[in-house]
Each structure stands twice: as C-alpha cells, then as structure tokens.
Amino acid sequence: MSSLQSLDIRRRSATVTQSPSQREATEIAKLIDVSRCIGCKACQAACLEWNDLREEVGVNVGVYDNPHDLTENTWTLMRFTEIDVDGRFEWLIRKDGCMHCADPGCLKACPAPGAIVQYKNGIVDFISENCIGCGYCVKGCPFNIPRISKKDAKAYKCSLCSDRVAVGQAPACAKVCPTQAISFGTKKDMAAWADKRIADLKERGYKSAGLYDPPGVGGTHVMYVLKHADRPQIYAGLPKDPKISPLVEFWKGVTKPLALAGVGLAALIGFFHYVTHGPNEVQAEDEEAAAKARRTPAE
Amino acid sequence: MGSMKITRRGALKLTAASVGASTLTALGFSPAQAQGAVRAFKLERTTETRNTCPYCSVGCGVIMYSVGDRSKNVHGKIIHIEGDPDHPTNRGTLCPKGAGLIDFINAKTRLQYPEYRAPGGKEWKRISWDEAIDKIARHVKADRDKNFITKNADGQTVNRWLTTGFLAASATSNETAWITYKAVRSMGMVVFDNQARV
Numbered sequence: 001m002s003s004l005q006s007l008d009i010r011r012r013s014a015t016v017t018q019s020p021s022q023r024e025a026t027e028i029a030k031l032i033d034v035s036r037c038i039g040c041k042a043c044q045a046a047c048l049e050w051n052d053l054r055e056e057v058g059v060n061v062g063v064y065d066n067p068h069d070l071t072e073n074t075w076t077l078m079r080f081t082e083i084d085v086d087g088r089f090e091w092l093i094r095k096d097g098c099m100h101c102a103d104p105g106c107l108k109a110c111p112a113p114g115a116i117v118q119y120k121n122g123i124v125d126f127i128s129e130n131c132i133g134c135g136y137c138v139k140g141c142p143f144n145i146p147r148i149s150k151k152d153a154k155a156y157k158c159s160l161c162s163d164r165v166a167v168g169q170a171p172a173c174a175k176v177c178p179t180q181a182i183s184f185g186t187k188k189d190m191a192a193w194a195d196k197r198i199a200d201l202k203e204r205g206y207k208s209a210g211l212y213d214p215p216g217v218g219g220t221h222v223m224y225v226l227k228h229a230d231r232p233q234i235y236a237g238l239p240k241d242p243k244i245s246p247l248v249e250f251w252k253g254v255t256k257p258l259a260l261a262g263v264g265l266a267a268l269i270g271f272f273h274y275v276t277h278g279p280n281e282v283q284a285e286d287e288e289a290a291a292k293a294r295r296t297p298a299e
Numbered sequence: 300m301g302s303m304k305i306t307r308r309g310a311l312k313l314t315a316a317s318v319g320a321s322t323l324t325a326l327g328f329s330p331a332q333a334q335g336a337v338r339a340f341k342l343e344r345t346t347e348t349r350n351t352c353p354y355c356s357v358g359c360g361v362i363m364y365s366v367g368d369r370s371k372n373v374h375g376k377i378i379h380i381e382g383d384p385d386h387p388t389n390r391g392t393l394c395p396k397g398a399g400l401i402d403f404i405n406a407k408t409r410l411q412y413p414e415y416r417a418p419g420g421k422e423w424k425r426i427s428w429d430e431a432i433d434k435i436a437r438h439v440k441a442d443r444d445k446n447f448i449t450k451n452a453d454g455q456t457v458n459r460w461l462t463t464g465f466l467a468a469s470a471t472s473n474e475t476a477w478i479t480y481k482a483v484r485s486m487g488m489v490v491f492d493n494q495a496r497v
Contacts, residue, residue, distance in 0.1 A: 006337050045398035049379070054402075125337065162337040169340075176382060178392040263322055 006166040007119040013110035016257070025120035028165060029187035030174055032095050033197050033225040034235065035206075037181040039064065039078050039093040043173035047076050050161065050172035070096065072149035075158040076173055079236035085228060094224070094235040095173070095182070098145045098158035100124045102218030105244035106157075108252050109140025115155075122187065122221035123160045131155055142217060142242035160221065190223060197225045216243040342379060344368070349383060352397045356469035356494055359397055360386025377404060439463065439486075447487060464490030 008025055011018045048054055053073040058066060064080045076097035083090055104124045107116040115130035116137060126137075126146070133153035137146045146155045161171035169175070174184035183193060194211045201209035210229025213219050224238070232238040305313075345364040352359040360383030367373035380400045384391035396403075403409070413431035414423040426434075446462040465483045467476075471493075483491050 040395050042393055042395040042398045045395040046381070046393070049398060049401055050381075159338075163340050166337045167340045172381070175391055176393050176398050178389070178394055260322075 007121060007123070007162060010118045010120045011107065012114045012118070013107045013116040014113040016260075023120070027122045027187040027221070028160075028185065029122065029190040029221045029223055030100075030160065030171060031183045031185075031190040031194055031223050031225065033181045033183070033194075034092065034094055035197070035201055035209075035225060035227050036179050037078075037093045037095065038179050039080060040178065041066070041078050042176045042178055043076055043095055043182060044074065044078065046172040046176035047158075048073065050164070051075065051159075070145065070147055070157075072147045072151075072156040075156065081234060081236050083234055085231075085234065090227075092235050094238065096145075096236065098124065098160070098222065099143055099217070100158075100160055100221035101142075102220065103244065105140035105142050105217065105248060106137035106146060106155075107140075108244060109136040109248045111136060119162065121165065123162050123165060124221075125159050125162045126155055126157060128152075128154050128156075136248075140244060140248045142239060142244055187221060194223065194225050201225070201227055212238070214239070214242050216241050345378065346375060351470040351472070352393070352400065353403075353468070353470045354394075354396050357388060358470060359383075359389035359393055361393070361397065361400065377401065380404075443486060458487045459489050460487040461489055463488060464492070467491075467493045469494035 008021060008023050009019075053075075055067055055071065055073045058068065060066075061068065065077065067074055067077070070077050076095055079094045079096050081092040081094070083092060100123055102122065104116070104118060107118055107124060110116045111134060112130050112132045114127055115132065116124065116126055118124050131154040133148060133155065135148055135155070137155050138144070138148065146157045148155055161169070161173075164171060170184040174182045177183075183190065185193070191211065191213070198209045198211060206227040208230040209225070209227050212224035212226050212229060212232055224232075224235075226232060226235065226238075228234060232240050342364050345366060346369055348363045348365065350361050350363055352361050361380050362383045363377045364379040364381075365375040365377045367375045369375065378401070380397075382389050382391040382393045382397070389397075413426050413428060415426045415431070415434070416423050442463050443460050447458075447460050449456060449458055451457045465479075465488055467479050467483075471479065480491075
C-alpha cells in the first residue's frame with residue numbers, strides 16, 4: 001500500500017477500523033502571524049496559481065475581501081476587519097482557510113469511504129475521486145471551510161499543498177509570503193517560533209498576545225499568532241472554542257456504530273434462528289384457519 | 300416508460316438487495332479499499348529557468364518551470380512560476396503580482412512583437428524587429444544630429460543631447476544596467492531615468 005501513497009494515512013472517512021501501520025511521520029504545521037500580515041494577498045494568488053484554479057472577477061462592495069467568501073476555487077482568503085480594540089482603531093487581517101484539525105469534523109461527518117483522509121503529518125485532504133458531494137463535511141467543519149463546486153458537485157478546500165509537502169516543499173502560500181507572516185515547519189518548531197513572536201508582541205504592549213491552537217478540535221496544523229488571543233472572534237469571527245457539532249459527534253460517534261451493531265446482531269439472530277428452528281412452514285391449523293376465514297368473510 | 304415491468308415482488312427484492320449491499324459496506328465489507336494518493340507533483344520533470352520579475356524595481360528573482368527538456372522537437376511552455384529561493388532580494392517570496400506572473404505571460408493583451416503607428420494614423424501595424432530597430436535608430440540619429448550641443452555659451456565642451464530621453468526597465472541585472480548606462484551616456488543623453496523610481 002505504501003507504494004501507492006506518498007504520504008502515510010492516519011485515518012480515513014467512513015472507515016470503522018483504521019489500518020494500523022508502523023511508520024510515524026513528523027507533524028508539520030503552518031503558522032500565520034496575523035501581526036505581520038499586510039494583506040497583500042500574495043498567498044491567495046500563489047494558491048490559485050499552484051492549484052491551477054482561477055477565481056471569477058468579482059464586484060467591489062466597499063471592503064478589501066476579494067472574493068467575498070471562500071469558494072471552491074479560493075481555498076484561502078484574507079478577511080479584513082476594522083475594529084476598535086480598547087479604544088484603539090485596528091485593522092485586523094486574517095488569512096482564512098482550512099485549519100487541518102487534529103480531530104477533523106469534516107472527516108468524522110463524511111459518509112464516503114476515503115473521501116477525506118488525514119495523513120500522519122497532520123494534513124487533512126479531500127480525495128475528490130471518492131467524494132459524493134453530499135456536503136456533510138460543510139456541516140461537520142467547526143470553521144465553515146469546505147465549499148461544494150457547482151461544476152462537479154464535489155467538496156473543495158485547502159490541501160495544505162499536500163503535493164508539495166509530500167516532496168519536501170512548503171505550501172505555496174507559506175513560500176510566497178513577502179512579510180514572513182506565514183511560516184512552515186514542524187509543529188514543534190512552529191510553536192517555538194510562535195513563542196518568540198508572542199514574547200515580542202507582549203514587549204510591545206499587546207498583553208493578551210497568544211497562540212491559537214484550539215484544543216477543542218485536538219489542536220490544529222494551521223495556527224495563528226494573534227495580538228488579541230483572548231478575543232479571537234474579533235478576527236472575522238474566528239471561533240473562541242471551536243468544537244465539532246454535537247449532532248455530528250452523536251450521530252457518527254455513537255448512533256452509527258450502535259445502529260450498525262444492531263443490524264449485524266439482527267442478521268446473526270436471524271441466522272441462528274433459522275439454523276435452530278428452520279424456516280417458517282405452513283401448519284395444518286393454519287390451513288384450517290384460512291379455510292374458516294374464507295367461509296366467514298369479515299363484515 | 301418502456302415495456303420494462305417491475306413486479307411488486309421484484310421491487311421488494313431489489314430494495315432488499317440494495318439495502319443489504321449498503322449495510323454490508325457500512326459494516327466494513329466494502330468492495331475496494333480507498334487509496335489516498337496526493338496529487339502528483341507537477342514540477343517533477345519540468346525545465347527550470349531563472350529570471351527577474353518584470354514588474355517593479357525590487358527585482359525579485361523567479362524560477363520559470365516549463366514542460367519539456369529543451370530537446371529539439373519539444374516546444375516548451377511555461378506552466379508555473381515561483382520565487383527563486385537563492386535570489387538575495389526575495390529569497391523565494393513574491394508579491395501577489397509576482398505570484399500571478401503566469402497569467403501575465405499568457406495574457407491575450409500582452410505585447411509580444413513591435414507594432415508601428417504612423418504619425419496621425421489610427422491603426423497599429425505589426426513590424427519586424429529589424430524594421431523597428433532601424434526606425435528607432437533613424438529617429439535617434441536624426442534628432443541627435445539636429446540637436447546635439449557640443450559647446451555651451453562660454454565655449455566649453457559639453458557634448459550633450461537634451462531633446463531625447465531614455466527610460467530603462469527595472470528588471471535589470473548589474474551587467475545590463477552597466478551596458479544601458481554606457482550606451483545612453485556615450486550618446487550624450489542627459490535625460491535618463493529608470494523604472495526603479497516607481
């Protein structure tokens with residue numbers, strides 16, 4: 001199997017028993033330092049270019065967000081917020097896109113076997129050939145990231161450039177960033193780099209600067225350095241404590257295996273009942289009852 | 300509908316079969332295991348060519364990736380451009396314009412050959428490079444012959460030419476810049492600027 005894959009798989013969607021494997025990969029991460037971002041959108045351009053996607057020319061509605069939302073083509077989007085923070089005007093720019101959760105809600109919600117996979121290095125990838133376009137991943141995602149294509153009715157989102165990472169290259173957005181707002185490396189190194197940045201921000205008066213690596217989804221492989229880490233919501237609605245929807249957790253986590261166990265049990269009981277009791281045969285008293293019923297029809 | 304008829308019993312059987320099949324799949328008896336292979340790395344065997352981004356005066360280094368290996372019968376085509384990590388200016392990074400260079404070189408509106416519009420004319424006409432260079436040289440020579448100043452009012456030798464200017468591009472190596480400077484100054488041209496003043 002390994003010869004068919006360039007990245008080892010940790011788990012795949014709609015697969016009850018994950019195949020065990022020996023090799024362990026180094027966990028990678030992308031760190032987005034929001035305080036260094038100038039909103040130039042080089043990452044957006046590089047993403048479209050690398051992934052051979054193009055966005056339609058849109059309409060300006062008075063904000064810098066372009067396009068206005070993530071689409072099946074735009075896998076990363078600069079979201080701009082103009083806001084008063086503690087009496088100071090701030091222009092917050094956040095690069096939105098897939099967070100590559102350690103506990104991915106999209107993968108848990110997905111009913112198509114192998115349509116969403118999580119590689120051992122932490123990347124959560126959509127395998128389009130297996131996607132059935134049901135849109136469950138959209139509901140399962142705590143960050144509202146996947147988008148369904150109108151062209152082929154399949155779900156699309158950032159792949160963290162799994163094709164580049166597989167050959168030892170950084171994602172296109174991370175490589176292109178001219179202000180070092182995006183960096184890429186092992187998750188450990190990125191956390192250490194974030195600590196330095198946070199210490200620097202604190203020294204410059206941003207007391208609540210911190211790392212966004214939400215534990216509610218097991219941590220993420222795309223992390224943010226935020227100047228106001230105590231209020232992530234002000235960064236264009238970044239959830240404070242993202243969690244997979246309890247409906248998804250309940251339905252896919254408890255109900256589905258229980259229901260499947262019930263189905264299996266019923267089949268098993270049926271089999272044993274057949275073996276021990278044999279098929280249901282028409283008895284003499286049944287014939288009599290039927291004859292009686294024919295003679296005295298119901299009124 | 301055609302002549303195909305489905306009996307009630309047949310429909311029930313079909314339903315039972317499909318429910319059974321999907322239940323088996325759900326229970327883990329799937330017909331084929333899903334393999335997860337990432338998209339093939341598209342630059343695997345492309346030809347790499349270094350260049351300088353043509354936009355602004357920062358002069359970022361880029362690598363152009365083209366299909367083919369420059370063999371005689373293969374017509375190369377640039378499929379991807381990204382920053383040159385070994386270039387001291389940008390070390391692999393680019394701005395959004397540089398990151399989108401592939402669409403710039405493939406643009407329908409890109410000027411790819413010399414065009415000439417006669418004075419007072421409205422139509423642009425395609426001309427050859429030789430024709431264009433001859434035309435420019437002719438104009439330059441005529442203007443220089445007419446307006447070249449060898450001596451100023453005090454009789455000092457100045458050798459200057461003020462009626463024609465030169466605007467150079469920014470995507471220039473040190474060597475190109477040196478040659479440009481020498482060519483322009485050797486003709487006595489004083490009005491000389493560069494796109495570096497963006």
